[in-house]
Amino acid sequence: MSDEFILVTPELDVPPPFDWTADQIFDIHERAKLAFNTVEFLRANGLDDVEIKEADRKDARAVFMGSPAVPPESINTPAKALILSALLNEYDLDV
Numbered sequence: 244m245s246d247e248f249i250l251v252t253p254e255l256d257v258p259p260p261f262d263w264t265a266d267q268i269f270d271i272h273e274r275a276k277l278a279f280n281t282v283e284f285l286r287a288n289g290l291d292d293v294e295i296k297e298a299d300r301k302d303a304r305a306v307f308m309g310s311p312a313v314p315p316e317s318i319n320t321p322a323k324a325l326i327l328s329a330l331l332n333e334y335d336l337d338v
Contacts, residue, residue, distance in 0.1 A: 275331050278324035295322040303327040
């Protein structure tokens with residue numbers, strides 16, 4: 244294994260891959276956090292394991308990307324809430 248590293252410099256002037264205002268981004272992030280916290284509360288109080296289906300992934304990704312075809316209100320299942328939260332957390336870490 245090599246001890247070489249690759250220096251990566253982020254380009255901060257590249258816009259996010261969606262067309263939302265800062266307020267909309269904050270709103271969806273807060274909604275996702277509340278939904279995720281609700282799922283975690285339900286899990287702690289006996290909710291069975293959440294089965295994640297491909298349709299859940301598709302809807303969560305569409306909301307994350309700002310698709311007009313899938314409104315934020317469609318995040319209405321525990322699986323979708325978990326996926327959207329993971330996407331937002333990953334985006335937060337990348338940016």
